[in-house]
Amino acid sequence: MLVNVTKESLLHALQHVLKAVVANSPNPILSGIHIQAYEKALVFTASNTSMTIQYRVPEDKDSMNVQRTGGIVVPARYLSEIIRRLHAGWIACESEEPFILSITSGDSHVRLCGLDPAEFPPVHSPFTDAEPACKFHIQNDVLRSAIRQVCVAASTSDSRPVLTGVSFEFTGGNLSLMATDGIRFASRTLHTGYNINNGTNVIVPAKNINEIVKMLSDDKAATEIAVSRHQISFTANELHVQSVLIEGVFPSAVKNVIPQSCKSELLIGPYGFLQAVERVSVLAGGNIIRLTAASGKLVLLSGTADIGEVRDEISLEAMEGDDFTIALNGRFLLDILRCLDSGSLRVRYTGKESPVVILTTDPLSPALFLITPVRTHD
Amino acid sequence: MLVNVTKESLLHALQHVLKAVVANSPNPILSGIHIQAYEKALVFTASNTSMTIQYRVPEDKDSMNVQRTGGIVVPARYLSEIIRRLHAGWIACESEEPFILSITSGDSHVRLCGLDPAEFPPVHSPFTDAEPACKFHIQNDVLRSAIRQVCVAASTSDSRPVLTGVSFEFTGGNLSLMATDGIRFASRTLHTGYNINNGTNVIVPAKNINEIVKMLSDDKAATEIAVSRHQISFTANELHVQSVLIEGVFPSAVKNVIPQSCKSELLIGPYGFLQAVERVSVLAGGNIIRLTAASGKLVLLSGTADIGEVRDEISLEAMEGDDFTIALNGRFLLDILRCLDSGSLRVRYTGKESPVVILTTDPLSPALFLITPVRTHD
Structure with missing residues (x-):
């Protein structure tokens, strides 16, 4: 293998595949990146056996050309640390016997000991073959x-x-x-x-x-x-x-356990709700926060003995049904509120011990969440 | 104590003093921040007994006013986590018996259990008294x-x-x-x-x-x-x-051991030198890098068995004296090169086993560094 590739293209490809590299694998081949030069493309592959990432750098006069095809596996950590420190511009990568990658950029010359690409886990990719799939x-x-x-x-x-x-x-x-x-x-x-x-x-x-x-x-x-x-x-x-x-x-x-009816339903602006839950979570002992909906407001309460307590309050956009109080795991609620896109939330109370239902109001593809409440002794 | 202060002023003060807070001190008072309201200023203090930081927020109609003087110590971590999550704008902080800090901002109400300020390590500051000092x-x-x-x-x-x-x-x-x-x-x-x-x-x-x-x-x-x-x-x-x-x-x-004479002196641009040392350090086994100065160039070499080797080269701005080769700890050299401001460096070779002298060329206040070379067996 002999290729010329710019530092920028090389780093871009490495940044993608590095996510599948196993840092300190007992099998050294999994700590490596497989580099394969084809006639018109350079393909980088990394695999932790559960997930495999491939990134293809196509031939381009301004960023990559292949002089000789071939492949090699090199230790991911050393390769990326070296490439990051090279000068901007063209880098020549050549594989030499037995599995050495020689890297040249300006006055910098690096020789990295690699591994036999034949030992790398095989990948069934659109570039190689195609298992029938939907x-x-x-x-x-x-x-x-x-x-x-x-x-x-x-x-x-x-x-x-x-x-x-x-x-x-x-x-x-x-x-x-x-x-x-x-x-x-x-x-x-x-x-x-x-x-x-x-x-x-x-x-x-x-x-x-x-x-x-x-x-x-x-x-x-x-x-x-x-x-x-x-x-x-x-x-x-x-x-x-x-x-x-x-x-x-x-x-x-x-x-089938998603409650189909509810005792009350709240319509809440998600940003103010997220902020309030974040505040009460700071002092939430055992992550427990108490929510009370009444008279157009939602009151949030939490506390830890010897440290303190927080009481917060937000206005509801709408409320239907009875007033209620429920205890939830605040961390679970935060997880949900942090991954919402926008738009108001419907929060449905279905009983003291049955799950709270949270629905986004996106008309095209609403998300639905259930959280089982925490049983408390009061 | 009763003060009104904006979130921004409070956070700014906390960010300064937090650096001296002991995260999990067996003495809980050191994990706290001492807040003292004077007639015209609010003073925040944290101390890890080795270093004490005070930050003063002066009275200002747009950011702070003191209604009642007094002091309290509150747990730093909870205080800063809560304040960061409050709404922007005015926050009211009031101390209540026995050592409770009550914080109110909009519809958020927090009560934080504090500690007796009398137990906080005393500080001799310009605000309190003055030991004669130069x-x-x-x-x-x-x-x-x-x-x-x-x-x-x-x-x-x-x-x-x-x-x-x-x-x-x-x-x-x-x-x-x-x-x-x-x-x-x-x-x-x-x-x-x-x-x-x-x-x-x-x-x-x-x-x-x-x-x-x-x-x-x-x-x-x-x-x-x-x-x-x-x-x-x-x-x-x-x-x-x-x-x-x-x-x-x-x-x-x-x-007195600073060598007063030298066998060779190099004049080097610090940025190119830093980059080259960073590159060769990636593969420097035992952190050892070899420098060879000859014919207007400095060649840097490093290597680790079974992993690889790097050879780099930079042009010298000037060189006086004999060619030489020396082995140095690359990490020590990097530490120096990373803290330089600008301007060229003088590197003096004073013998195979005597310290390398590095001088900045800042005419007003030059810095001087010595590094003892590594003894190698070749």
């Missing part, structure tokens, strides 16, 4: 907002692996995203416009999908999503990311 | 640059406390700052213009003085420095910081 496109800003909201409710404990994932359920032209950790539940339905086979349901690790949507920087562009039996992949311009799926069955029955 | 002024940017450069050589190990400090030596109108950890030495002399008693020499903890100069934000303003037998204090506008002194005698004899 494919569709979603606009990046819609996808990112939906994934952020649903991931809020995913579990971080490995005791039930299916709960650490986001369920993708296809029905007709709709994609339902769902997650729950047993105490919280979040869902959002997106209209894909594609008629996808009913039953192509998969569970994607929340950690991976959360990282993936952060990489989709161009809001108005669309990402191609391909779902097959063993993986889900996202392709946006030169970026291709794929994730393994979680085996198992998502507890879709949780959908 | 006083002088130094412009902030000059002071900051000098302290940053000299602190580079201070020791971080507590095995010899005097080496963790910066020595302030007064001779006529000059102030010599010096630090050494036994392997490095740094010094810079400032012209104070004040005739200070010879022999008023003190050692200030490098950690404290480093923090203090970072707070002096107004470059062209001057800070008043007052040195007494037990402490040194810095006063700039509303900010007053004082530090304890380190007892003991600074090993001033190190000044």
